[in-house]
Amino acid sequence: MTSTKERLQKVIAQSGVTSRRKAEKLIVDGKVKVNKKVVMELGTKVSPRDEIEVDGVRLEKEEPVYYLLYKPRGVISSLKDDKGRKVVTDYLGEVKERIYPIGRLDYDTSGILLLTNDGEFANQLMHPKYEIDKTYVAKLKGIPSKKELLQMKKGVRSENDLLKAVNYKILEVDKKKNTTILEITLHEGKNRHIRRMMDEIGYPVTKLKREKYGALHLQGMKSGDCRPLTPHEVKQMRHLATDKIVKQ
Structure with a gap:
């Protein structure tokens, strides 16, 4: 305070x-x-x-803390798991504050996950109206056409949800293995958003990683690594959210 x-x-x-x-x-x-x-x-x-x-x-008075975790596959985006599986806080070492994940990544998805004890900061980043870019790299089974990929930007219906991508970019096509590597940018991340969206289009995701979250990236990090955000990075992320509000 x-x-x-x-x-x-x-x-x-x-x-x-x-x-x-x-x-x-x-x-x-x-x-x-x-x-x-x-x-x-x-x-x-x-x-x-x-x-x-x-x-x-x-209410205990804690200083706000902010961490970036390179979440491995096969880890739960939670503080505990009743099945005894690894959870994200297992990778944070001796953090004394009561931190929790900002949003979540699926069990089978790796990449950037932020954790904090600052509820207001978490709310800003999670709320769809702030339109923070989240960029993923997905490996697909099959080779979709441009017309099929454009469906992502128009929106795909799945289980009463309209799933959309803000943008996409084809990174690699392997005709021999019949696979595609695709970069996909979202603003809103519903449960298993990309996997469900691609299933509906007909090209299942076999591997998925979140590589960027706003101004943050995984450069220089290995799976399982965790580090505190710098004050400048926290300021950048706040600015991204407030800048979106001003432009609306």
Whole structure:
């Protein structure tokens, strides 16, 4: 927290407990206390000296932290798994803060995954309206035509979802092996978005990696590597989100 007063929902989000939107609902539902008193007004401002409780748990004051993980395949984008499989926090070493993934990558998908305890930052990057580019490289079974690939930009229906790609680029075609390597850029990432989209078009994904997330990339990293984001990178990602809002 800073030395000045800030909105209660923002302070809750910055603590890493939840997103600002969910924090607002908790306040309205009467599940937040400030100095032992229930507060239900969204405009309430608090100072660092105030004691805040969310759902009966006292809010701890943590400094915001931001990590980039090169998630390997076969790892769950969660903090724990009841089947005993590896989870993303297994790769973070001695991180004391209560961090969690920003969004998720499928079990069989590798690449960039961000983790933080800053709920507001996480909400900005996950919300579709901020239109942060997420670039993937997919290996496909088969060789789609240009007309078939254009369906991705128009949108493909799957299980009541309209799945779209912002852009795509063919990186490699292997006629002997009957495979295609495709770069695909998304703004919104629904569950198994690319795999479902390509299944509907008729070219199943056999391998998938997220190589870029906004201004961030995997250059110099190996699968399983993790590093903190630099202050400049955090600022870049915030700027990408706010810049999109200004242009809307």
